[in-house]
Every structure is written in C-alpha cells, then in structure tokens.
Amino acid sequence: MNLKIDQERLISEIEALSKFSDAEAPAVTRIVFTPTDLKARDWMKSLCRDAGLAIRKDAIGNTFARWIGSDPLAPAVGTGSHIDAIPNAGKFDGVVGVLGGLEAIRALQRAGFRPRHSIELLVFTAEEPTRFGVGCLGSRLLSGTLSADAAAKLIDKDGQPVEEVRRKAGFSGDLREVKLPAGYYKAFVELHIEQGPVLERERQPLGIVEQIAAPASLYVTVEGSGGHAGGVLMRDRRDALCAAAELILALEHAARSTGAIDTVATVGICDVFPGAINSIPARVRLGIDVRDTSLARRDRVIADLEDACRKTTAQRQVSIRSELLNADAPAESGPEIVATLRQACEKHGLRFLPMTSRAYHDSLFMSRIAPMAMLFIPCRNGYSHRPDEYASPEDIARGTLVLAETLAMLSE
Ligand code: HGY
Ligand code: MN
Ligand code: MN
Numbered sequence: 001m002n003l004k005i006d007q008e009r010l011i012s013e014i015e016a017l018s019k020f021s022d023a024e025a026p027a028v029t030r031i032v033f034t035p036t037d038l039k040a041r042d043w044m045k046s047l048c049r050d051a052g053l054a055i056r057k058d059a060i061g062n063t064f065a066r067w068i069g070s071d072p073l074a075p076a077v078g079t080g081s082h083i084d085a086i087p088n089a090g091k092f093d094g095v096v097g098v099l100g101g102l103e104a105i106r107a108l109q110r111a112g113f114r115p116r117h118s119i120e121l122l123v124f125t126a127e128e129p130t131r132f133g134v135g136c137l138g139s140r141l142l143s144g145t146l147s148a149d150a151a152a153k154l155i156d157k158d159g160q161p162v163e164e165v166r167r168k169a170g171f172s173g174d175l176r177e178v179k180l181p182a183g184y185y186k187a188f189v190e191l192h193i194e195q196g197p198v199l200e201r202e203r204q205p206l207g208i209v210e211q212i213a214a215p216a217s218l219y220v221t222v223e224g225s226g227g228h229a230g231g232v233l234m235r236d237r238r239d240a241l242c243a244a245a246e247l248i249l250a251l252e253h254a255a256r257s258t259g260a261i262d263t264v265a266t267v268g269i270c271d272v273f274p275g276a277i278n279s280i281p282a283r284v285r286l287g288i289d290v291r292d293t294s295l296a297r298r299d300r301v302i303a304d305l306e307d308a309c310r311k312t313t314a315q316r317q318v319s320i321r322s323e324l325l326n327a328d329a330p331a332e333s334g335p336e337i338v339a340t341l342r343q344a345c346e347k348h349g350l351r352f353l354p355m356t357s358r359a360y361h362d363s364l365f366m367s368r369i370a371p372m373a374m375l376f377i378p379c380r381n382g383y384s385h386r387p388d389e390y391a392s393p394e395d396i397a398r399g400t401l402v403l404a405e406t407l408a409m410l411s412e
Contacts, residue, residue, distance in 0.1 A: 001111045003404055007397040010103045013047065014396070017083065017099065018091035027387035030085040032126040032137075033061070033169040040083055044098065044123055051106050053121065059173035060151070060166060061125040062138040067105050069115040069411060075186040076118040077411045078370065079104070079403065082127030082138075082362060090389020092379065096396055097191040098123050104191075104404035115411035117186055124362045129217065131156045131165075133325050139362035141178040143369045145328070148175035185370035187337050187410045190363040191403045192374055193391050197382030199353060205398055207355040207376030208341045212367070213262060213291045214298050214330035215360040219269075220247060220309065223319045226274070226282025241272055241281035243318045250308035251288065254301045262293040264358065265301055293330055293356055302327070331364045334371025337410070341373055344405035350398065359384075375399055375406070 020040035023029035030037050041063060048055055048065035057063045066076065081097025101121045108115070125138030132154040140146035152163040152175055163175075199207050224240035248267050255265035269287025288305070292298035309320045338354075345352045357363075357374060366372045377399040380390040 001113055001408065003107055003111050003401060005103060005107050005397045005400045005404070007393050010099060010396060010400060011393045013099050014091060014095055017043070017095055021085075023088055026091070027088045028085045028091050029087045029089065030083065031087070032084045032128070032131050033165050037084055038169055041123065044083060047102060048121065051102060051109070053105070057171065058142070058178045059171055059175050060138050060141050060178050061169065061171040062142055062178065063123040065102070065121040067109070067115060067119045069118040071116045072118060074117045075183050076120040077115070077407055078120050078122055078185045078188040078366065079190065079407060080122030080124065080362075081190050081192060082124045084126055084128050084130075086128045086130050086385055088387060089385055090383070090387055092193045092389050092391045093195065093384055094127055094192070096193055096377065096391060096399065100191045100396060100400040100403060103400050104407055107400070107404045108408055113408050115408070117411040119407050119411050120185075122362075127362055129325075132162055133217075135215070135326070135360060136362050136365050137162070139365035141175060142180055143365040144179040145365050145368055148178070151175055180369060182369065185366070187334065188363060188366040188370045188372045189337060189341070189403060189406055189410070190361055190366075190372075190374045191399050192361060192376060193379040193384060193389070194355075194376040194382065195359045195379060195384035198355065199376060199378035200380065200382065202353055204353040205350055205378070205395065206345055206352040206402060208338055208345070208352050209357045209374035209376060210333050210338060210354050211293055212331040212357040212360060212364045212374070213293045214295050214328055215364075216290045216298055216302060216327040217325045218288050218302070219323045219325065220286045220288060220305070221321050221323075222247070222284045222286075224280070224282055224316075227280045229278040229280055232280060237280055238317050239280050240284045240318060243312050243316045243320070244270065244284040244286055246312045246316075247286065247305065247308050247320075251301070251305050254304035255290070258292070258297045258300060260292065260294065260297055262356065262358070263297050263301060264292070265290045291358060291360070295329055299327070328360070328364065331367035331372065333367070333373035337371050337373035340406050340409050341375055341402065343409065344402045347405055348401060350402065375403055
C-alpha cells in the first residue's frame with residue numbers, strides 16, 4: 001500500500017485550527033463550550049464531512065466521525081484526541097491526534113485501503129480540567145468512569161453547571177446515553193505530543209506508550225482570621241497564606257521522598273482572599289495535582305498531605321478542608337496494540353522508545369473499555385501547555401504515517 005501523508009495540508013490545518021483562539025497568537029486558549037470552541041468544532045466537522053465520514057455527536061459533545069468499514073457491525077477501531085486548550089496554551093496538544101487522525105484516514109483512502117472494521121475519529125469534550133475542574137469529562141462519561149448525575153452537577157467558576165452549559169452549547173440528550181456498550185471499540189490508538197523532554201533528549205523519533213500515570217486532583221481550602229496588615233501583631237495572627245505555604249512545601253517534600261521519579265505533585269492554583277496588599281490573607285484555596293504510575297505511591301503522597309493539614313491546623317489554629325476532584329487508576333496499554341504500533345514503526349524502518357505517559361489523556365479512560373495504546377512524537381524542549389509548544393512538521397507527519405499504518409492493520 002503506497003501510504004503518503006500530505007504533510008503540507010496537515011500543517012496548514014493545524015495552523016488554521018490554532019486561529020480559533022481567545023488568546024493573542026502564538027498562545028492558544030480554547031475553553032470547552034465557549035463560542036470559540038464551538039466554532040472550532042464546526043470547522044473540524046466540515047473537514048470530516050469533506051472526507052466522507054459519517055458524523056454524530058453525543059449528549060456531552062463528544063464528536064464521532066466514522067469511516068464505515070465493509071463489516072459495519074464489527075467493533076470499530078477508534079483514534080482521536082481533544083481540541084480544547086487551557087489558557088495560554090500551544091497549538092499542538094490534542095490537535096495532533098485529531099488532525100493527524102483525520103489525515104491518517106485520508107491517506108488510507110487515497111491509498112485505496114478498504115477497512116473491514118470501521119475506523120472512527122473521536123474529538124473528545126473537555127480533556128482539559130480548566131472549566132469544570134475535572135479533566136477528560138467526555139471520555140469519563142463515554143467509558144462509564146463518571147456517572148451522568150455526577151457530571152451534570154460539575155460547575156464552572158461562574159457557578160454554571162455542566163447540565164446548563166452543555167444544553168446552551170447545543171448538546172442536548174440524556175447524559176446517561178453517552179456511555180458506550182462494552183465491545184463498542186476493538187481498539188483505541190491516540191497520537192499525541194510527548195509533553196516532556198525524553199524523546200528529544202534520547203533523539204528518538206517516536207514513543208510507544210506502555211502505561212499512563214494515575215492522576216489525582218484536589219482543592220485544599222485554608223481559613224484563617226485575616227485582618228489589618230498593620231494593626232495585627234504577628235503573635236495574634238492566623239495567616240491563611242503562611243499556613244498554606246507549609247502545606248505546599250509538605251506536598252513537595254512528600255513527592256520528592258517516595259524514592260521514585262514517577263511521583264509528581266503540583267500546586268497549580270493559589271487563590272488568596274481578600275488579595276489586598278495590606279490585608280492578612282483570610283482564606284486560601286490551593287488547586288493540587290498528584291500523579292504516579294503507582295497508585296499506592298500516589299495515594300501515599302495524598303495521605304502525607306492530609307497529615308500535614310492536621311499538623312498545620314493544630315499549630316496555626318486555622319481550619320483546613322480538602323475536596324477530592326478525581327483520583328484515577330493508572331492504565332496499561334493493550335499488548336496487542338503496542339505490538340501493532342511496533343510493527344508499523346518497523347515496517348517504515350523507524351526507531352521508537354517504549355514510554356510512560358506522565359500526562360493523562362482520553363486514552364486513560366478509553367483503556368477502561370477497549371485495548372488502548374498511544375503514540376508520542378517529540379516536542380521541542382518538552383514544552384507543552386505554553387505558547388512555545390512546538391512539534392516539527394516532519395515529526396507530525398511521521399507520527400501520522402505510523403498511525404495510519406496501525407489503523408490499517410487493526411481494521412483489516
Ligand atoms: O494534565 C494533563 O495531563 C493533560 O494535559 N490534561
Ligand atoms: Mn493538555
Ligand atoms: Mn492533551
């Protein structure tokens with residue numbers, strides 16, 4: 001099969017998609033269910049229609065573009081990713097898997113390939129946690145990892161629930177019908193930038209992901225007594241931010257002392273109230289992200305943080321409460337999908353590196369309902385979630401070629 005990726009067209013589509021943004025270029029901001037996100041989705045759907053794919057969307061907005069196979073009732077082979085982007089992000093995260101997936105399908109069509117199993121491109125809703133606090137909202141619902149009730153109640157920072165926002169965005173229907181039946185997919189493969197420095201550092205063109213680390217996120221709120229920055233003596237203070245600082249350093253210490261490099265912990269949000277220069281912080285909300293390939297080590301870090309909360313409460317007479325947002329199991333890739341990806345690389349004489357994904361992806365949840373694997377391409381300096389995120393046209397095309405080859409083998 002003479003498989004050729006139209007690199008120029010693919011790169012121009014990535015550039016075009018990056019223009020659907022609420023930030024100044026080169027930054028990209030595309031928050032789920034905003035008008036910008038909806039316009040980007042419509043544009044994506046027009047490309048899928050041009051490729052002759054059958055399109056449907058579900059009640060949370062996951063979008064499915066299917067190349068119907070000669071055996072339309074056989075379980076489909078899925079591929080895809082997300083197009084929502086956090087504030088001040090880059091143009092490749094998620095997008096490479098969606099537009100690369102589409103180009104892989106078009107390249108197979110041009111090569112005269114005919115799939116027996118349908119090949120289905122997915123654009124998942126809300127892979128990023130930005131708006132509703134929980135990442136992978138669409139793939140959680142689709143895999144049954146999150147119930148429809150729990151999803152409907154999630155609220156954004158303006159207090160708008162998912163239920164309201166999705167309907168306003170034009171996605172109606174019953175959230176309980178989003179969950180796919182077991183066996184719906186034969187396999188799921190996601191192409192994605194690595195979002196880390198390993199491939200570039202090891203001068204490897206491709207990474208085959210064998211496991212995805214277990215993510216957890218929580219809010220910790222510290223309440224002190226606040227007061228006038230001049231009038232309250234140090235000995236009389238219950239400063240919420242100083243207490244929070246103890247927790248931040250305790251979290252860092254907990255992550256560093258598990259003895260494993262796979263343990264990572266981040267305080268990405270620190271909201272200080274009232275946030276005035278001459279007012280002692282009365283309340284602080286920390287947004288915390290903890291991950292590890294080992295569930296036990298990850299949960300150990302969270303337990304250590306809870307110990308630190310109890311200690312700080314006693315020492316500083318503050319009150320501290322935590323709210324767990326998600327605590328997910330890690331995922332192992334399906335050996336047969338990994339083997340197919342390896343075969344596809346070997347067929348094109350391409351080296352690859354077996355890897356762990358420290359970022360989570362929709363594939364983490366797709367692994368709950370189908371054998372899954374991911375294919376990584378390098379990104380410059382490992383940068384991601386920043387405007388200077390960059391993957392080269394050659395790396396993107398190479399990853400798309402291997403994806404196309406893999407989809408062909410899986411759908412025969
Ligand atoms: O945070 C993550 O791992 C993903 O990029 N949302
Ligand atoms: Mn991301
Ligand atoms: Mn992503």
